[in-house]
Every structure is written in C-alpha cells, then in structure tokens.
Amino acid sequence: MSALFVLIGISILVAGGFLAAFLWSVNKGQFDDDYTPSIRMLFDDELKKTTTSTIPKTINQTK
C-alpha cells in the first residue's frame, strides 16, 4: 500500500503542473480573446503567397 503514497504525491504534482500551466496562460492573456485567433489563422496561406512575390510590391509602392 505504501506505493499509494508515492502515486498520490505524483498525481498531485502532475495536476499541480497543469494548474500552473493554466494560470500562466491566463496571465499571458491567452484567454482574453477567444475569437480573433480562430480567424487569424485563415490569413496564413495568403501571407506566404505574398512574401514569395515581393517584386511587384516594391514597384507598386513607387507609384
């Protein structure tokens, strides 16, 4: 039965680790906005496209 003491200790440590991770993420503002990031990721494809074609961009800006 003494193994239980060790296991309980580990289980609480692990759970405490998750709690700490949760508190950290709240503190970092990860829960402040739960809508915009879901939209933002849709723009990623477009960003890659334009970084590869930088030449017309500079031409346009001189206009």
Place this chain on the structure above:
Amino acid sequence: MRRLFYFKNNQFINNSKSIPVNCFHCGDVCDDTSILIEDNHFCCQGCKQVYLLLNENNLCNYYDLDKTPGLKAKGKFLAERFAYLDDEATMQKLIRFQSAAQINVSFSIPQMHCSSCIYLLENLHRIEPGVKQSQVNFQLKEVFIVFNPQETTLRKVVELLAFIGYEPYISLQDTTVKKASTFNRRQIYKIGVAGFCFSNIMMLSFPEYFSSGNIDESILKQTFNWINLALSVPVLFFSAADIFIAAWKGLRQRFLNIDAPIALAIVVTFARSYYEIIGGHGAGYLDSGTGIVFFMLIGRWFQNKTYDSFSFDRDYRSYFPLGVTVVEHGAEKNIPVTQLQKTNRIIVRNEEMIPADAVLMKGTANIDYSFVSGENTAVEKRKGDLIYAGGKQMGSIIELEIIKEPSQSYITQLWNNDIFVNKKNEDKSYIHPWSRYFTMALLSIAAGTFIFWSIVDASKILPAVTSVLIVACPCSLLLSATFTYGNMLRIFGRNKLYLKNASVIEALAKINTVVFDKTGTLTQTNAAAVNYEGQPLSVRQMAIIKTVTRQSSHPLSKIIAASIHAGTDSLLTVNSFKEYTGKGFDAMVEDMPVRMGSAGFIKADAFITQDTGTSVHVVMDKVHLGKFSVKNQYRAGVAEMVTDIKEHNSHLYVLSGDNDSENTNLKKIFGDNTPLRFNQSPQQKLDFIKSLQQQGSNVLMLGDGLNDAGALMQSQVGIAVSENSAQFSPASDAILDGTKVSLLHHFIGYAKAGKKIVTASFILSILYNIVGLSFAVQGILSPMVAAILMPASSISIVLFVSLYSSFVAHNKGL
C-alpha cells in the same frame, strides 16, 4: 444607408430599367455607374480610393474573405481633423508605452464587423511601413498598434485608419478597459484554483465513500484527509474571498443579502471539516464545501460575461470632439476642448461637431442635429444665429464665437441633473426577499434541530445542526437565478438586444408603461419615403428635376434627386442656377425655367397652410406641376408590436422633439387613446417620465438621440435604439438594434417569463433541500450523501433553467 421610396405614379418605377449595381467596396447601391475599375463598380470616389490603396499594397484578399466588407468611405477629410493628435499632452493620454524606437497604442474601432476587417487591420504594416505590429481583439473591437515614431506619427496612423474606413473612437474618458480585463483574469484564476482543489479532493475522498468510513489502514485515511485539508485552504481564502466580502458588506449595511447564508454555510462546512480532520474523528465535508465554491464561481462568471465592446455609461464628453481649432489674433491654434472658454473664436470644418453653444460669425452653416434629435434633415443658419452644441456642420468652414462653455451648453446641461450625479438605485433583485425568507426558515430549522437534540441526545447537537447548515446551502437558489439570467442575456444578445447586466431583466419584467421617442426609434434614421402628388410627369420632366435637384446642396433636394431613377446618362445641361437659402431655387435647364421650393417661395397660396416644411413644390414654365413630400419611414412591424403591448395592459406614450406633422400617421399606428406629445425638449421628456413614475408606473423608454439621454436615464429601463450597434448611443440600460424594435413585445414577454423560470427552479431547489434536510435533522448526513446531493442538485438546476429558458425563448420566436 438604404432609402425606401414609394411613388403614387407608377412611371417612376417603370423608368428604372437598369438593375441596381452594388459597390464592390461597401455594397451600397451605386447611383452613378460610371466609377469602375476592372468591372468592379464603386458607389463613390472615396470607396474607389480605398480600393486603389489596397490594390497597390496587395491587400485585395480583403475582398475575398467576405463580400463587400468595406465601410462606406466618407471621402477625403480635411487634414486638420486630427491635428489635435500632434499635441504632446493628448498623445500621452493615449499612448500605453513609449520608447525611442517604438510607441504602443490601443484604439477602439467599433466599426469592425467581419473577418476582412481583422485581415486589413492586422496588415496595416503593408500600407504604412512605420507600423511594426497591429493586433486585433475582435470582441473588444480594439486594435493594438506598435509603430516607430521615427518613421510615422500617431496622427498619421489615425489618418490612415480613418481613410480606410476604420476611424478609431478616441476618448480620453474610456481608459477603463484595461482594468476590466485584469478583473476578469482574477475571476478565472479563482475558478481555476477552485476547480483544481475540488477535483483532487473529490478523488481523494473516494476511498471514504466506498468504505463508508471504515478504511483498514488508518494511516492512509489520515494522510488523505490531511492532503484534502491542505488543498481546501486556497479555496477558502482565495477563491471564496469575494463571497465573504459581499456578505460582510451586506451585513454592515444591515441588509441580509444572498451571500450571507452562503458565507455562513461555507464557514460551517469548513470549520466542521477541519475540526473532524484535526481531531481525527472523520473526513469532513471538504468535497462538498469546495464544490459549492466552484459552482458558485462558475455561475457568476457565466452571468457576468457581458458585452465588453459596448459602453453603457457614456456621457456627452464621449461624443464631443477632443480638440478644437481656436483663432486668436488671426492665428489658428489647436487646444483641448476642455480649455475652451466663452468669447473664444473657433473654426468648425465640414463634418465637425459644434463643441459648445455658439453664435455664427462667418460663413453659411448647415447644421445636422441628427445626433441630438435623431432628425435627419440639416438646418440652415445664417450669420448671427445661435447654434447649439452637438450639431454637425455640413459644408464649408464656419467661424463661431463661443457663448457658453461646453459643460454649460443646452444639451450638456442635462448631465448636471441629479439622476446623472446619483446613479439610478439598483433595484433590489427579487431573489433578495426570497433569500431573506429562506435564511430565516433555515435558521429556525437549525434552532428546532438544536432544541430537539438537546432534549433527546446532547452528543448529536453539533453534527445535526452543522449538517442542517451545510446541506441547506442556498447556492442552488442563487445558481438558478444566475444561470437563468445568464442564458437570457445570451438569448437577448442573439436577438440584438444588449443588456447592461442581469438586473435589467428583472426591471424589464415589471414594466407597465412604454414611452417611445419618434424619430430614429419608430422611424428609420436613414430612410425617407418620397411621395409625388400632382400632374403626371413626363420622362423629360423627371430628367429635368433630377438634373436641377442634383445641383442643390439642400438635404431635401438630395433625397429627391436620389429618388428619381431616370439614369445618369439622361442628365441635361443647366444654363443658370440660383439658390435661395432655406427657400428653394430658380434654374434654367435647356430653355426651360424651373422653380422648386417651399410653398411660400413658389407662391402657391393654396398649399401654404398645410405646409409642414417637408414638401417641395415644382413649377416648370410657370405652371405648378405638383409637390414632392419627404416623409419619415416607419419601421416594419411597429404597428403589430404596439397592438400587442396594448393588449397586455401596458400604457403607451409617444414623446417627440419634432412638430406635429406626423400626428395623423402616428394616430394610425397607436390609435386615438395613446397620448402623443410633440415639441418636447430633453428636459420636458425627463420631467414627463418623472411624473409617470410619481403615479406609480414602471417606465420603459425607447430613444435614440442625445436628447433622450435624460429620459433614458430617468426611466426604470432605458433602451437606446441604434441603427448600427457599432454606433455610439446615449447612456442606457440596454442597446437595441434598430431593426429589432418590432420585437419589443416579445422581449418584455420573455423577461416576464424569466421570473416564472426562476420561481420554478426555486421550488425545485427547495425540494432538494427538503430531501437533504430530512437526513440532516436526524444527524445521519454522511459525507457520501452530501457529496452526491450537492453536485447533483447544482448541476440538475443549472440544466433545468438553461433548457427551460431556451425552450421559452424558442416558443416566443426569439
């Protein structure tokens, strides 16, 4: 921006052959189909300019994410508009962080409405390289911008935002958002800690449940109990702290609020558990105790999830410009509006607001008071005329002399009224009397248990009495109210009625008198119906009328011009044009003399008596052809809503700041027995509401303009009607989207139903309490029974009220 038109002559409609073309940028119908780039039509040069800018910077993805995402461009604004942002003191108030290489600033942009908006705002750096980073928080409708002060300036960033249609809302008052988010975070910490401790205590209590307290290895049992004790400490002192503080505050004001019995139950639960564990008598009820706290916190968080992007407490200062241009000894200078004094000479440009009551000194003023009164026709003023604060200049630059300081002006005087100083008494929620009865009943049961056991078996006094207090925790009572209202707030929000907080639902349920403002509330702000009466017009005559009315800058002319769909290609040449301010104009169109204007101007004596200022007569070749009348367009479904409210025994009133020209139309909707009051000043509106309240009425007021602000504040429930929920509305208890005004009777009905839902769930939770108490008074409440009963009652009540309130909403068509 839609305009609706009704014509008596069918020929108007027959002539509009062309299918309406929508602007590629903003989606408005294009009157002029000549502005186009690569098959994309634009309604105006402003929208085209924005498109060109985005196109140059490879940002046309903006138009792919959503169809016609753009905000109608207001065209080029005058460069001085944002001049006040160059002022160092003003800048410091807006900037969050500053160093030599970067400035961080956060803007509120209420116009953002779709994913395209997020895309464009987060790609600002591609248009303006000085911007290093821009990040949107869509729910708060905020954009956080980091820019390099060496490459660009705050003013330039704001000008860019305004140019692409996202003019930030800048107010030096609104600096509370930051505080709100840290407050929310604290709430989430507390929930997280309580949840962690509760679930671990629950897990460590399982051996206790299954062995009914007879664990062979007592050392194991002891250890588990001590771990539980350690885990419960943060719940008691951190998570539950708010409950104790609220209860203490209530007691100090000699008021037994709902938190008092909860705090008592928590204290008793924890005290008895600690006593049992430390003394080695048993396991206590820490699982139930932490569970109570956890569920309570979740309930409150659910209810307090309100509309962050709305502001319900704006006063006039949030609407007025921050900076103003003063002329002193011939030189122009920008000063903050707070420093404005009597006898200052100021300059007001196109689309700028008049910051204080003033006299016109130079130029022709065309003042749009729509912001103050909701009336959408501009008023012309001449030199020497008095102009009230809150009006917007439309047209050329004018020079004014201030006669009253901003805080003493006609419209702002309302805010000096007591109701704005002493905020409305938060009506005592009706769960409070319930909680008082409940607490008294509970205490008497506890006393009865004490007396009974002190006679029968003195050793059972303490366990039995404490069990009564533990099991009868009124948290399910509180949960039923918080979850019902939380769900109702969500359902109201889905129907575009945004309530300030849950107590508004209770106030709404008690309403027996409804007062409407006319303009902007019952009528649509941006729609006008144009009627033509008289001799039928030929196609050529219509083309002439369209041609000449396009020349005039008067708002009525603009409305008439837009109403004639004769096509822009049929425009004729104007040989001469002379406008008489406020009266009408004379013109010569291809040898045809045309005179249009008010009845007095064209000397149509027969019409003068019935002229209400919204008719334009047409005389061509000295023959009176007929008149155009421009009327307010009532919202669809208003009549049904009014009938329904009347059937439910509510009294109705209409208060209007306008003249009584709409009397007959309003009578048609409201019937003969509804009092209609016209020419009401903001103060009269407020006083009228006050007099209704003195007669014992619970008043609901619907209004939109700043002139309703006092009445909205005075009434039990003040609902600000907004054409566009992104727009600013006066201080109120709720904000309602203009298109949903006709649902008002459903909203009131649903609020009334909410009371029934809460009462039903009260009865349910009392049944649970009876079951629990029957164990408790006998002194046989085992931790196992408590552990099952507590969460089961909480969860089943939450499910019951959520499902029931959604079901009722569905039935009511919300």
